[in-house]
Amino acid sequence: MTTPTPHDPHPAVPYGTPDAPRIAVRGEAHLEVDPEIARISITVASRGKDRRTALDDLTHRNTTALNLLKSYGEAVERIETGTFSITPQLKEGRGERIHAHHGRVHITAELTDFTALGELTTRLADLDLTRVDGPWWALRPNSPAHRTARQQAVREAVQRAREYAEALGTTLAALVELADIGAENTPPAYPAAPGGRMRSMAYGAPADTAAAPLDLEPQRQHVHAQVNARFTMAPPQL
Incomplete structure (x- = not known):
């Protein structure tokens, strides 16, 4: 409980008073804007009869994919390497005889230049044993x-x-509280994008045949904001 002082003759109360009635409202905004970044995931694979062959092949394919990404300069803002694995494939039947080894490495790229996105994804998907997912x-x-x-x-x-106060024939006096209740809708690292996702996998297209660049339309982003606000108003004449 608040004790009145000479400088504060009227104690603050949670729900206002007849001399200082309160109005509680919610403000909302919904925007639809163009995206600023696009993320793609690249999975590079290899296969060999022994571990060393699979590893050497994976290293070569990974370097090829990274060099292609870096060749686009500032259009590719970020490149990150994720999980890496070399997995033995066992032969069917008894025993643990290894038939082959499979290698896999995941790369994530973030682009800000969407004009280069279609061409880059097509060229990546055209590499041997390379899968491309996205864009997000x-x-x-x-x-x-x-x-x-x-x-x-x-x-x-x-x-x-103000509209509530005008309906009572009075005006707002002061802002008492402004509370943020989820002012922005931050998407996850890889949000699902219906209609904006593509998958492709390539197994060695002929060297003299270049695939046509994909036509990828950016997906509009929805931004939401909400606030709760409380005001005092001049006493209305009811």
């Missing part, structure tokens, strides 16, 4: 779209409170 479209965590949505949500809260 997203906004940056610090995208201006998030700030715009939050600001719109606050303005809507103020406008809504």
Whole structure:
């Protein structure tokens, strides 16, 4: 409980008073904006009769894929290598005789230049024993779209409170509280993108035949913001 002081003759109470009624409202904003980044996942595989052959082949294929990604310069903002494995394949029947070894390495690339995306994914998919998944479209965590949505949500809260006050024939007096209740919808690292996902796997296309670049349309991103706000208003004449 708050004790009144000479400088605060009216104690603060949770739900307002007849002299200072409160209005509680929610402000919301929903934006649809173009994506800022696109992520693709590349899986490079190899196969050999012995472990060393599979490993050497995987190293060569991994280097080829990385060099292709790096050849696009600033269009590819980030390249990361994920899991790596060499797995023996056992022959069927009794015993543990190894038939072959399989190698696999995963690479993730993040692009900001969507004009290069279709050509790059096609060229990657054209490499031997290489699988490409994606793209996954997203906004940056610090995208201006998030700030715009939050600001719109606050303005809507103020406008809504004013309309309630006007309905009572009075005006807002002061802002008491502004609470963020999930102002931005940050997507996961690889969000599902219906209609924006493609899969491909290549097993050695002829060297003199270049596949046509894929036509990939960026998927629009939805940004949401919500705030709760409480205001005091001048006492209405009821």
